[in-house]
Amino acid sequence: MKKIIVVLAFLCLGFTYRGVNEEVVPIDGTCVLYLDMESINSTQAHDLSQSHNNGTISGATRTVDEYGQYLSFDGTNDYVNCGLATDLSSSDFTASVWIKYSGDNSWAISQSHTLTPSYSSDWLFPDGAQLRANIFFMRSVVLGDESTINDNIWHHLVMVWDRTSETYEGYVDGGSIGTSGTVSGYGGVSTVKVGSTGDATTGFFTGSIDDFRVFSRALTAQEIIDLFESTRGRYGI
Numbered sequence: 001m002k003k004i005i006v007v008l009a010f011l012c013l014g015f016t017y018r019g020v021n022e023e024v025v026p027i028d029g030t031c032v033l034y035l036d037m038e039s040i041n042s043t044q045a046h047d048l049s050q051s052h053n054n055g056t057i058s059g060a061t062r063t064v065d066e067y068g069q070y071l072s073f074d075g076t077n078d079y080v081n082c083g084l085a086t087d088l089s090s091s092d093f094t095a096s097v098w099i100k101y102s103g104d105n106s107w108a109i110s111q112s113h114t115l116t117p118s119y120s121s122d123w124l125f126p127d128g129a130q131l132r133a134n135i136f137f138m139r140s141v142v143l144g145d146e147s148t149i150n151d152n153i154w155h156h157l158v159m160v161w162d163r164t165s166e167t168y169e170g171y172v173d174g175g176s177i178g179t180s181g182t183v184s185g186y187g188g189v190s191t192v193k194v195g196s197t198g199d200a201t202t203g204f205f206t207g208s209i210d211d212f213r214v215f216s217r218a219l220t221a222q223e224i225i226d227l228f229e230s231t232r233g234r235y236g237i
């Protein structure tokens with residue numbers, strides 16, 4: 001009888017743990033940026049990572065629906081300066097975000113670099129007529145078809161940078177859509193931006209952005225599935 005009670009107690013504890021802990025991918029020291037857009041005011045989006053790089057909001061509007069809170073961008077001059085200025089090329093990295101929009105668009109997430117040839121911006125999830133009809137972009141190496149995501153429904157996008165092979169793998173809604181060609185170096189230098197080019201001068205995003213996370217390591221395919229499955233309920237998909 002004692003054994004049964006002990007086993008039942010462990011089962012209950014385990015169930016409770018899973019129930020209260022939504023973070024299936026740990027927010028440990030490798031999570032260098034995490035804006036869930038729930039804890040924001042008119043000028044600051046709180047960074048839940050240990051880096052504490054709170055984002056400074058310029059124009060983007062706090063929006064609430066039945067699933068939670070996110071930021072809306074007007075495509076004219078709205079952006080968030082995330083404060084994270086790490087050169088992410090010094091290790092593998094992963095960037096994960098939820099976005100929703102329709103039609104043509106521009107930079108959802110970006111960071112400038114100073115490599116040659118020089119671009120004002122680099123990374124991550126741009127698309128539309130202003131650039132190319134792709135989802136992912138890094139130093140002109142593109143991946144994905146924007147027509148699969150510009151349907152005004154929330155989509156989960158993840159880019160995993162492999163420093164050794166200098167390629168990245170793109171994930172849409174938990175599944176891999178393939179690996180890019182060779183990028184030949186990535187050297188982000190300016191602060192990561194949400195909703196514009198890395199220098200926040202052009203390429204403004206029109207639509208909604210939520211739950212942006214950056215890890216200084218490559219998440220596994222299973223972790224990306226777990227991240228998608230554990231957050232999709234907030235977006236009605």
Ligand SMILES: [Ca+2]
Pocket residue numbers: 036037038068069070210211
């Ligand atoms: Ca949110």
